[in-house]
Amino acid sequence: xxxxxxxxxxxxxxxxxxxxxxxxxxxxxxxxxxxxxxxxxxxxxxxxxxxxxxxxxxxxxxxxxxxxxxxxxxxxxxxxxxxxxxxxxxxxxxxxxxxxxxxxxxxxxxxxxxxxxxxxxxxxxxxxxxxxxxxxxxxxxxxxxxxxxxxxxxxxxxxxxxxxxxxxxxxxxxxxxxxxxxxxxxxxxxxxxxxxxxxxxxxxxxxxxxxxxxxxxxxxxxxxxxxxxxxxxxxxxxxxxxxxxxxxxxxxxxxxxxxxxxxxxxxxxxxxxxxxxxxxxxxxxxxxxxxxxxxxxxxxxxxxxxxxxxxxxxxxxxxxxxxxxxxxxxxxxxxxxxxxxxxxxxxxxxxxxxxxxxxxxxxxxxxxxxx
Numbered sequence: 001x002x003x004x005x006x007x008x009x010x011x012x013x014x015x016x017x018x019x020x021x022x023x024x025x026x027x028x029x030x031x032x033x034x035x036x037x038x039x040x041x042x043x044x045x046x047x048x049x050x051x052x053x054x055x056x057x058x059x060x061x062x063x064x065x066x067x068x069x070x071x072x073x074x075x076x077x078x079x080x081x082x083x084x085x086x087x088x089x090x091x092x093x094x095x096x097x098x099x100x101x102x103x104x105x106x107x108x109x110x111x112x113x114x115x116x117x118x119x120x121x122x123x124x125x126x127x128x129x130x131x132x133x134x135x136x137x138x139x140x141x142x143x144x145x146x147x148x149x150x151x152x153x154x155x156x157x158x159x160x161x162x163x164x165x166x167x168x169x170x171x172x173x174x175x176x177x178x179x180x181x182x183x184x185x186x187x188x189x190x191x192x193x194x195x196x197x198x199x200x201x202x203x204x205x206x207x208x209x210x211x212x213x214x215x216x217x218x219x220x221x222x223x224x225x226x227x228x229x230x231x232x233x234x235x236x237x238x239x240x241x242x243x244x245x246x247x248x249x250x251x252x253x254x255x256x257x258x259x260x261x262x263x264x265x266x267x268x269x270x271x272x273x274x275x276x277x278x279x280x281x282x283x284x285x286x287x288x289x290x291x292x293x294x295x296x297x298x299x300x301x302x303x304x305x306x307x308x309x310x311x312x313x314x315x316x317x318x319x320x321x322x323x324x325x326x327x328x329x330x331x332x333x334x335x336x337x338x339x340x341x342x343x344x345x346x347x348x349x350x351x352x353x354x355x356x357x358x359x360x361x362x363x364x365x366x367x368x369x370x371x
Contacts, residue, residue: 008306011287015313018288023184023195026317028179028324030242032157036140040070043140043204044121048113049131050079053088056252058134060089066140075120076131077113079103089119096120099184107220110200119248126210128203132251133159139246141202146240147332153209153237156198156226157244163325167256170331174338175263177321180285187240188230196234199228202247206344223269243324260345265347278350280342289314289339311336 019026045063049056056076062121063074072094078086079100098120103112114128126143129135147155156178163172183197203226210216213232222228233239253259271277292314295307315332322331 002303002356004299005189005301005306007287007291008303009301010247010308011291012306012313014288015292015310015317019225019313019317020262022181023186025184025186026182026320028176028180028243028320029141030189031245032142032146032155032242032249034136034142036069036141037145037148039148040068040144041125042071042123042196043068043125043127043144044117045072045074045127045129045140046114046117046121047074047129047131047146048079048110048117049076049089050087050109050113051083052083052085052131053083056085057088057090059129059131062093062134062136064092064139064191066135067137068140068251070143070144072123072140075117076260077117079109079113085307086145094221096184098328108194108223108225111216111220111222115220121207124207126205128200128205128209129350130246131203132249133247136246139202139244141248143202147204147206150238150240152229152240154203154233154239155199156200156230156239156241157247157363158199158242159201159244159247159249160325161249162252164252165252165267167259168253169327170334171256171259171338171341172253173321173325173327174318174335174342175259176325177318178342180321182226183241184240185243188239191238193235194234196227196230196239197241198226198230198239199241201249202244203229203232205229206237209233212236216330219224223266228249243284245300256341260341260348263342263345264349264352267346268353269349271346271350273353275350278346281346285339285343289336289343293336312360321367365367 051213060074066185072096076089076097077100080095098116100116102111103109143155158176163174173368185193187193187195188197213236218232219228220265230239271281292307293312295303299307314335318332318335319329322329
């Protein structure tokens with residue numbers, strides 16, 4: 001058996017497993033439907049914001065307009081903004097604006113801001129949401145209803161990401177698709193599974209569950225804070241992760257470089273700064289994404305058929321995510337090129353770390369040894 005045939009068959013076998021036995025990651029489900037909760041406990045919505053002048057006004061307006069029958073308020077934590085974020089948020093009886101304190105060593109900026117919001121909060125339910133996400137008026141009620149109906153400790157949703165520019169249409173659905181592959185939502189929602197994840201744009205959590213998990217302090221240095229929070233909460237209470245059609249990010253990524261920077265900011269952090277994990281990841285990605293198309297273009301005999309089978313199975317699994325984002329299904333055929341972009345961004349993340357650059361966000365730098 002030739003090496004090309006062996007690799008093509010291996011890639012096909014991997015894709016048969018992924019499509020049939022990897023938690024139906026490709027289904028782009030589940031999703032909470034709009035519902036009215038049977039009980040309406042008070043909710044505090046905490047929004048950490050640092051230099052979010054471009055988005056903060058519509059975000060806060062959408063939160064204040066929530067059609068929720070219980071008491072709720074919005075706590076905006078202004079994390080050292082220099083662009084007038086707090087002033088642009090406006091004023092309302094349900095809006096409290098906190099001026100963030102200086103970040104102490106060992107904390108990520110977002111988590112330090114969230115911790116200050118939690119200190120100012122007294123409600124039994126706390127919703128963490130980002131300063132670039134607008135919410136349908138029914139969203140808060142749907143989140144609370146989902147938490148109650150399934151008796152969960154935490155509900156999180158992958159909001160609809162901005163997908164209007166050419167670069168976004170090419171790469172943003174793939175970002176969601178790869179996240180689903182890494183953390184199959186069905187397994188996250190299975191209490192018997194150890195897979196835990198969340199999407200930081202929308203996390204509704206019970207205060208007592210957060211306290212039992214050690215509070216935000218338990219993950220204070222995490223750069224991938226949503227997954228870190230899910231990992232400390234899931235052993236204590238059931239969690240839910242799904243998609244949302246009731247919330248959307250309005251943060252634009254107009255250029256390929258913008259998306260590349262977004263990926264590289266935390267890709268090597270996801271691998272825990274491990275060179276061996278980086279090598280294994282790149283080898284795995286090459287096998288899954290590049291071997292099939294290489295076999296189709298340059299192989300012969302059965303290697304071509306095995307490569308084509310793997311390529312078509314991969315493309316088919318991408319279709320539900322493309323449909324969710326209303327993108328042309330033909331984008332599925334470009335997955336090898338898209339994967340190559342993500343491989344390059346992951347390697348760039350490691351290279352930046354080794355050069356001492358580390359992750360940067362909102363004029364704040366992080367690395368593995370200096371949070």
